[in-house]
Amino acid sequence: ILSGIVDRIKIYPNKKNILPLDDPNQDHEHYIIDLGNDYFTEGKLHPMMNPQLRNEWIIKEAEDDEVRVILLDVVLGYGSHPRPIDDLTNIIAAIKKRFNDKGRHLVFVVHLCGTEKDPQGYQEQKQILEKAGAVLVDSSTEAAMLSGLISVGKN
Numbered sequence: 079i080l081s082g083i084v085d086r087i088k089i090y091p092n093k094k095n096i097l098p099l100d101d102p103n104q105d106h107e108h109y110i111i112d113l114g115n116d117y118f119t120e121g122k123l124h125p126m127m128n129p130q131l132r133n134e135w136i137i138k139e140a141e142d143d144e145v146r147v148i149l150l151d152v153v154l155g156y157g158s159h160p161r162p163i164d165d166l167t168n169i170i171a172a173i174k175k176r177f178n179d180k181g182r183h184l185v186f187v188v189h190l191c192g193t194e195k196d197p198q199g200y201q202e203q204k205q206i207l208e209k210a211g212a213v214l215v216d217s218s219t220e221a222a223m224l225s226g227l228i229s230v231g232k233n
Contacts, residue, residue, distance in 0.1 A: 110149065110222065126153040126162070133165050140173040140184065147185045149225040151218060152207070154192025154200060163203055167210035174211045185228050186212040189221040 112118075113125045113132055125132040132150065139145055152162050170186050177184040188207055194200045204214055215221045 126158045129159055129162055129166060133169055136166075136169055136173070140176075143177070143180060143182055145184060146231070147187060147225045147228040149187045149189075149221050151189040151191055151221070152203070154190070154196040154198045154203060156197065158196075158198070160198065162198065163206055167206055167212075170207075170210040170212055185225075186210075187221050187225045187228070188212045188214050189216075189218045190214055191218075 113135060118131060119125075122128070122131070136148055136150070139148060152166070154162065174184060174186070190200065190204055190207065192198065192200045192203070207214060213224070215224060
């Protein structure tokens with residue numbers, strides 16, 4: 079059943095030599111995009127170190143009231159932003175409220191990548207994200223599968 083549903087989802091990866099997007103800055107029905115790709119990070123910090131690009135992208139995508147799901151990963155650990163979810167949780171809560179006020183739903187599926195030994199504290203970050211309304215999953219595979227199911231479901 080799952081493979082039949084997933085087959086209906088168009089994914090446009092932005093990796094070199096694999097169905098590249100004509101313009102990664104334009105919307106494409108259903109897609110997964112790597113904001114850590116060189117296209118986005120040339121001359122800039124990776125989003126796991128500076129989440130500003132990720133946050134701006136989320137705000138832009140959520141301007142479309144037809145969006146049903148936003149999938150993202152948050153990477154904890156040394157070398158990552160010391161507080162990667164502070165702005166993100168405010169953005170998630172505000173966007174979810176705006177959608178709910180319009181009688182619509184937007185799901186934020188988050189793969190939180192880290193451990194309790196990371197300086198940011200896995201459980202604390204998880205609880206804050208869940209309080210903001212994010213749905214946390216244990217792997218990027220689960221995140222992609224759940225997002226696919228949500229994107230083709232009924233509103």
